[in-house]
Amino acid sequence: MSQPVPPVPSPRRNPVAAFFVGLWDVMNFTRRLILNLLFFGLLFLFVVVFLFAVGSGGVKPLQERTTLVLAPEGSLVEQYSTDPATRALARALGDKRAEEVQLRDLLRALKAAKDDRRIERVLLDVDDLQPSGFASLRELARALAELRAAGKQIVAFSQGAGQAQYLLAAQADEVYLDPMGGLLLEGLGRYRQYYRQGLQEKLGVDVHLFRVGEYKSAAEPYILDAASKEAKEADLYWMGDIWQRYLDDIAKARKLEPGQIAAGIDTLPDGVAAAGGDLAKFALQQKLVDGLKTREEVEALLAERGVADEDSEYGFRSVDLAGYLLQLDAHPQLGKRKQVAVVVAAGEISGGEQPAGKVGGESTSELLREARDDDNVKAVVLRVDSPGGEVFASEQIRREVVALKQAGKPVVVSMGDLAASGGYWISMNADRIYADASTISGSIGIFGLVPNITRGLDKIGVHTDGVGTTRFAGAFDVSRPLDPDVGRVIQSVIDKGYADFTGKVASARGKSVEEIDAVGRGRVWSGAQAKERGLVDELGGLDAAIADAAARAKLGTPDDYRVRYIEHRVTPLEQFVGGFAGSRVGAAWLKDSDFARALLAKAMPETEAQLRFVENALQDRDGTPVKALAYCFCGL
Incomplete structure (x- = not known):
């Protein structure tokens, strides 16, 4: 029968070592505590967002006699250049540099509003829309004209639109300009910098251009000091065609003659001087706008015509582009297979x-x-x-x-x-x-x-x-x-x-x-x-x-x-972050989050x-x- 082995006493720990071991245990405990608090804090925040979304009951029904407010901001694009999470973060943080508006979304909203009995009229403010060309603008202009022809009133307001944005505003039944604003039509121009002297004579950089076609002028700035005769000839030919069409479109919408608008541009110095240097007054005299009103006056006018709503930021019953798209997306046509x-x-x-x-x-x-x-x-x-x-x-x-x-x-x-x-x-x-x-x-x-x-x-x-x-x-x-x-x-x-x-x-x-x-x-x-x-x-x-x-x-x-x-396809993580940032709670949290701002700055693509x-x-x-x-x- 074996005898039990007595326990071996543990060696006595050095006091200095014991101190550091104890310190490590405290630090390790603190680390785990902080991570757990952070984890459960984020979990609680996500649960709040989820319950808020569920409790809100989804998209609220759109009421009758609603005004659709179209005030798009940012670049007009065919396709977003960033993922949903980045866009939602940018909106939550108020970063307007990343704002983009899809052409398809504006067209879809205008097409739907034409037959939507709940939409009574449209307030159009395109001052902050940055178009890339006239083809997409003309497509939007046609959609606005069709909406107007369907009996929906369009009221446009501007504090100072450029001539590209004005093509859209001109489609409205009434165009109002802020008394301190301005509107000038100037024509189309295309000017580039030419680098031959700077590259070759100053820096000693020789650029060799190989091409087929005397009109292929894309790289001329690197070998010339000015545009070639062929480049000027070709550019003026297609630009002149687009400009004449612009004048025709404006004239048709405003019930003017194209020559009348062109004459106003040719005599611009005299016309502005006669208006006392007041660009808003000059635009009114040229019949490019129907009246001079402040934003508050336009909103008060629409409140009288529509349904006053003290809870709306505009003072009348309204829905913006994002809200209206949510209404349309609430009933997707998924059943169609073809x-x-x-x-x-x-x-x-x-x-x-x-x-x-x-x-x-x-x-x-x-x-x-x-x-x-x-x-x-x-x-x-x-x-x-x-x-x-x-x-x-x-x-x-x-x-x-x-x-x-x-x-x-x-x-x-x-x-x-x-x-x-x-x-x-x-x-x-x-x-x-x-x-x-x-x-x-x-x-x-x-x-x-x-x-x-x-x-x-x-x-x-x-x-x-x-x-x-x-x-x-x-x-x-x-x-x-x-x-x-x-x-x-x-x-x-x-x-x-x-x-x-x-x-x-x-x-x-x-x-x-x-x-x-x-x-x-x-x-x-x-x-x-x-x-x-x-x-x-x-x-x-x-x-x-x-x-x-x-x-x-x-x-x-x-x-x-x-x-x-x-x-x-958008990844599940991008969908989740985009949904969180797009919610009211998430947007409020991100707006005051330095961490989120740093994350966004790193994620934003460079132009x-x-x-x-x-x-x-x-x-x-x-x-x-x-x-x-x-x-x-x-x-x-």
Whole structure:
């Protein structure tokens, strides 16, 4: 029988070690306590938000005699360039730099309000709307005119709209301008900076331009000190067409003569002087507005005409754009299985995966493939608003359009403000191409831009030298002089790219290469001019393109099919954060949260200028030293 082993006494702990061990235990306990408090605090906050949402009973019913207040702020876009969480955070923190308004949302609200008996009238304030072009504005103007024709009164107010925003305000029954405001129509202008002297003479940077087409002026600022004769000729031609159409649209809405408006611009100095320098009074004299009233006076007027409501920020029964869209979304048409899918290609065309607001050779192709593989999708509308970009990425997307047609699904292109160069490349093979008369299109051409900094380095005493196994090893290095034979290689690539472009357009449009070359060579056209030259089939907006696609797929009336936008899917986390930030409790918490502000500042995307696109294209060569670009610096 074994004897029990007596316990071994634990060694006596050193007092110093015991102190530090105890201190560590206290710190560890405190750490766990703080984390637990933070966890349960956030959990409690989320539960409060959830209960608030449930207790609110969802969207409150819209009352009769409601005024729809349309006061959009930010850039007018085809597609949001940020995710829902970022947008909700920006709104909660009052960051207006990130504000964007989707064209489709405004059109949907106006279309619904036309037949909505609960909407009595519309208050329109577009001072803070930043449009990107006249095609989208004219589409909105048509929707406003249709709403007005349906018997819904539209009252517009402005504290100082620009001429682009005024195109929308002019559609109203009554246009009021603040007495201290101003409104000037000045015409369209397109001016750019030219860098040849600064680059070549000051910095010693030589820029080599390779292109096909004397009108392909995208990169002229890097090799000239002023616009070429061809660039001025082409720009004035399409801009003059768009401007005359603008005058016609304003004159029709205001019951004036286009010549009368043009005369007011030509005699602007005398007219303003006669009005005592009062721009608001001058606008009234020109009959561009119906009266001079403050915002408070306009709101009081609408309160008299509508239903006064002390709880409303406007003083009358109203619903804003976001609230009205919630009303429309409360009854989605999910039961319709047959679909017309809309894929948006907005922004510069680059290779690979690109976020919303840009066009990626891989990512946009993936969206088109999704439409092809979905049996519920019977037709596709490709909405294009792009200045173009990389040729290969454009070709990837064009191939997917062809694949859709081969799968028996009609494809109709709807051009927005801009569908030029690479933007036209991805459009050309559609069954039908729609554009607004003021769309900027064409620019069928290719260019390559190669900077060389050898002379600049020489100025600071830096020289490049080394060896290579062949005469062309390292020949594309921008710190070495450009060999003329290398220039021949690049020009051959550009020539081939232009031949591909014109050949594919000729095949897609049923024309000869010579006919396409005659309207190509980099020249830009308005939508109306493009139609006259066979580059566009019909003049019309997105609704017309959708109706055409549905008719080609034999889907019946609009009540028989559903329109669905195919876009990048939002992650569950983005949905949750967006929902939380969009709630009243979440917005109130984020508004006072320094942490949230720092998080937003880091998450917000930076605005990329056109030079950034060129820089990225030069850096990202995908294993090839030469990359052809089909890009158009032709926006207004």
